[in-house]
Amino acid sequence: MIFLCKKHCPMESRISQAFQTGTFSEQAITLAKRISREIERGISDPGARTIAYESPEAQLRFWEEDSGKTPPEDLMTLVNNIIERSVNLHRRGYLGHQVPPVLPVNILTAALMAFLNNGMGVYEMGMTGNAMEKIVTGKLARRFGFGNDASGFVTSGGTLGNLTAIMAARAWFLKAHPDADYQQLSIMVSEQAHYSIERTFIVMGIPAENIVKVPADDRFSMNTDILEELHSRASREGKEIFAVVGCACSTATGSYDDLETLAGFAGKHSLWFHVDGAHGGAAIFSETHAGKLKGTEKAHSVILDFHKMMMAPSLSTAVIFRSHQLSLLTFSQKADYLWESREEDEWYHSGKRTFECTKPMSIMHVYTAMRLYGDEIYGEIVDRLYGLATEFADRLRQHPDFELATPPQSNIVCFRYRTEHPDINADALNRHILDVITAEGIFYLVSTRLNGSFYLRTSLMNPFTTMEDLNTLLSGITTAARKYPGS
Template identity: 50%
Template sequence: MEDLLKRAYDATDFRNSGHRIIDLLAGQLGQSHEIEGCDAINHKSPERQLDYWKDDFNKPFIESPDTLFKNVINNSVNLHNPGYLAHQVSVPLPLTVLTAAVMSYMNNGMAVYEMGMAGNAIEKIVISHLTSKFGLGDDASGIVTSGGTLGNLTALLAARASVSNVWEDGANDSEKLAIMVSAEAHFSIDRAARIMGLGKNGIIKVPVNEKFQMRTEALEICYQNAVAAGLKIFCIIGCSCSTSTGAFDDLQAIADFAQQHQIWFHIDGAHGAPAIFSDKHKHLLNGADNADSIVLDFHKMMMAPSLSTAVLFKHQRHSAHTFSQEALYLYQDEQEYEWFNSGKYTFECTKPATILHTYAIMRHYGDELYRQNIDCLFGLAREFASLVKNRDGFELASEPQANIVCFRYRCGELTTAINKQVLQQLIAEGKFYIVSTSVKGQFYLRTSIMNPFTTIENLQLLLDKIKELACSLHLNPQLQH
């Protein structure tokens, strides 16, 4: 019988396979920079995709992973294609393919120092760099966790811990806690609040203006109405930026309101907070230095692979108290603040060292790369919005503040039906991958320009294609009924 363990850990086979997969990925990368090189998406229905992989799973064992990797690539979205304009997911740097390999090989978790010696140290350095960029002060700290949803939940738990001892004593039915947030806030805020037991009545949604920013002039009345209803507001959240339209809330006004009422000020900057690296766009974050906590995703605008999110705290103690509990087999002194044992401050125990991606980017390219990426993508969004406004038949939802543009093709009473059909056909054809959203209750097409190799010519082609499809559909008698 063959010694499979010996073959599975064979260094020569690993080296040869590694060279081949890098060659494969490099070939894909070269093709992807041209929109005609390969499709952005090769769409199959869920049933067809499942059947494909069922058939693959039932075949004889593979001698080499090469074909498997090719099949995965061919059945996945190609984020490196200029026609990828869909979700807020980074086009990861090739460098991070290498850091991912090192991470997987080392497999050093970060909960305790001995298992994550390098990881915990470089995490502290990156966090310190970020808190400095935001001007949070010398007492600031933070952690890295797996995604914006966990990041926002971590920050909200810290906010609650600043006014309540529910972590130790359990929920108090007589204490009705609540948060205030923009009506345009990401669903992860709503989810976090519900996980915390606040319920839908504990989420006070502040209306937005015509630019989809929180109406800060309405904060006081929303606050007083909540207090009159017996709620205790313990946190207010600013969006930087909103997911649907890319709107940045007025953080300075929110900070002033939070200070006036002595409540926690949190910024959900998962997508837009890296604008802090751009001299041209960091004004969008004016007031962030007054935040008690900030979340930003490395896997959105900072070109790292998923999932990796920084949670920044203005005061170290807030990070330390959030998950305080005994785990003597891991930590000798649970109450002492130990930055090098990051498991004390996150949900994860076996926390992956995803910080290596961002540290390597910073060491290799510096902040200038982030500046160029932000300026490029935000600039493309403004150019695209201008194209939409000046193109006959198209309608822009709002002027973009970030790299998100919402628009549609106007077709009278058939506008919604035709735009939905256009979206389906675009995805089926595969050259472009965009998504949709609801703006003021209306269906709009939505692009997130994440790829710095997308050009204004590519975006012009997208509008050409949408108009071609829309005009064709408009003549379809089935859509008239």
């Protein structure tokens, strides 16, 4: 069927072409079949290529040439190029960043979200989304151990989530200390914390060097033994500490801070306690690993990314506050064209509490998955991937050619190829290995620096990756190392 407006839309108009529903149906079916084949191959074929790496210049050249061509005959010509030239997260060899292969049902909800295109800032535009958001964040609050007064919402990503929570902490502190020197405001956080914490200070106009970065211990968790000493030193320097942030877990190594000790420290010094659970907060769904989050129930705020261990599309992050009033602290603005009162408690106007007004209805992904599979699916994902990380670490410990950075506490494993050769630089060798593995394309992993040294880093995000796959990776690394000049 073609929808036409005879007065304003002539038969051959581009608008008419774009809204041909028959063509749309055919394209949707063809695209769905292509995606299904990709998912199936990712599950069944351990040798399927994950990345076809090209330099930035080569990619730009390809797409510049493509953009100058006549329009393709059909959508799939463009789709096939996009898929083939992108990282395929559904491959068993995907071991790169903390981004998951999306649940197939959430590929469909992403399409539905695009069709509806409902912004959630005001109730009428987000009737369904705001109701779903209240239900899901309420469930999460109860899982984290918060009381009935807890409240939350969803925002687009962990960076915005941390920014929203820390801005609330700032408002909470300044309300109690209106004469505080703004340029001396400070927080305490692990040196292993996500860079978004530092960016938060930049956005707030507070010197980033005010942040008290607490050194990590030998497991790359915050060294809580020196908290009192650092707090006293900061106070003597004139810094006004208003919050402490716990990592659950850190980005580089997936290490959990001692949240219970941090909660006690925050309570003693009347500080806001925030938990950055963007990646590891999903452990709350696991009976085996939920204990890593003990202490979160005493936090003022916690964030959890749905687009990491909960396998939802990017970006979607829950921000949970211990009480509803705390959730209102970040923003208080007058916008008569959106809502009549800024003071009233109106949970259904999410724009009152988030940066975004035209906020996407990303809550649909998690709500749908919970309705179809129950919360248990998230516990299974955590147990499988955290368990695989432990098994992989055991294999690395047993292998004489590999050095494990630290025992994994989540699904992130950092390691390096060991060399005793006096003329071979270990960092250069491991960079070479990473380049070789990336060029081969079966596996995609990344790197990090720990204590000044270069390490290979794997985030086990695909629940279909097996120990056999990881053994194949280690064989490939060993082959690449032995071909290194001078080996």
